[in-house]
Amino acid sequence: MFNKFKKITKGLCALSVISLATVGNAQAQLGDAGAILRAGAEDANTLMESYLAPYTKGFGAGLNTGWFNTAKAHPTLGFDISLNVSAAVIPGSDQIFDVSQLALQQLEVVSGGSETPTVAGDKSTNTEVGIFATNPQNGNREEVARFGLPGGSGFPYAPAPMIQASLGIVKDTDISLRYIPEFTAPVVDAGVGLFGVGVKHGINQWLPGGKLLPVDLSVQIGYNKFNANANFNVDPEEGSDIYNPYNASQWDGQGIELETTATTYNAIVGKTVPFVSVYGGIGFETSKTSLKTPGAYPVTSFNPNYNPNSTDPETREKRIESVEGPIDLEIKDNNSMRAFAGLRFSLAVFRISASYTISNYSTFNVGVGFGLR
Template structure:
């Protein structure tokens, strides 16, 4: 049974349900096999495969903080449910395994280009590891890199509340308690931001026909899922491999994803009775960390190998355990950005949308209620 990276499926499905036009897919990755390739190669391959997801997820989380340049009046507030959708650049949809500097694995075949998680839905390259044992070149393991999702976007859902305070200042909060989504996993989200009007500090600023403000937002999102990778999944040749562990050794396997994203922007906008429009420039950054708590099986040469013995313990290969094999930190390919958006308000109900131009450009669409 192959391992499914269910935490990625869960995140994408939760984001995708907010987009009626988005394609639905139940599998976005199958990278369990790389866990057996050794700590260094597993981390290298995980980083290469997931890098656009990290950058795109951070860019998506950095959207949706505001829908006007104007701040709420004192004790005015809004609650907005929205979803960001980052666009993955074509250059980030594949990678060349020959450029990764793999330590243990070798490319099988001639084509070294493999899809990333947001690349084409074609099976990735075939990789294998070999070892010289008793004068023979023995194959320890072999696996294909996972296929891409065929979906060149990274969505992120969010719920935001904002309240007006004194001095033309607005406090913004994002919060979702730990929530289970079926068998896919769980997530929780927290974010804090602020927007401050600067017309009041400019000579004649209150006479200007536009609203000027600065804003900051920080979001942290955690996603987790249980995993199930028994030794049987990594043993190619049962007759030549000694398994010293019982099944309980692999209990407690899980995967955890943690994303930090922040942005700071200068905004200018104009509000009318029904529509508000704004634009701005700013900076964004993000970081995605992925860890795999628990022990995971791998196949290694058996130091007790004896070709003249028929004992189980002397087979040429054996199952070994890797503790927490993946510990990857991916900085988002973010930076300077420009953004523009609008809000349509009908009494207390509003619809909002925005577009952000950056290395990972993104859209955001939201609905909510607002007062003052």
């Protein structure tokens, strides 16, 4: 029995890693988004938030699903272990953003349209932005450099896989744990880790005549914390008019660090009969993502030492400056009500479940696993 348990658990872990491959397109887009960091700290934060917010919000919504597949809590020592995969649907309005509507300090659209895809939008874009600054030689505001904004992933969903184990304790109460130890997932070239804890409690026992009701009533709370990190590779601009005082090693250590926390509170009603459980309910959810970019990043600026009559590289018209950790964002989802419905099929010890949640970012969830009692 123990060896069988180990094999099933390993299989669920493998499925979890495979499911992470569905975000491979998004991970590739993060590498392209590194160009945004050429804009300097203030404008880069503004652009990066608009570009990435749909995925961070959708991912938080996905983490808030899949906590339960029945309204009834496990009996004492009853348990199940499952792999759940959620996919939040990114609304069309959040698949694009208008650069001209952002409070940018140095950036202006110089080519293409001002509307460009977010990370969840179309893969192609023709939007280029220019970095403008005051030229110390003449006092005029001029373009220093330009870069193209990244396209989207072409995948308007935010997937969120998780492995979960639930155990019944006492008084119609069960606890759930989600855990993926921090590891490097080669399919997405990123380090990931997940921890979550949830509690569900049956309330029929506390209601007058509650045990006679034809349905099960329960309340549930769940909390998740997800960490991820990936590498960036933003090289300095090159050109005969640009002075770069830094060695290539200056740009080592570039990366992105992401932490998402998500919390949900739910009231559930449902019924379990042989082989099938159905449930529905309402709840409240919230999520928050912090985003940082450690390392040094190159920014092109006008050179105050510019001398057109000199051959000294240090007197070229432009120069590369180094900016440390330009991105430091906190992206919050709007706290929102949610309504959900789902069902679970059981065959011996095996379980298959599915649910749908209506919220700011509506979410599908499917789960496979096994359990006893």
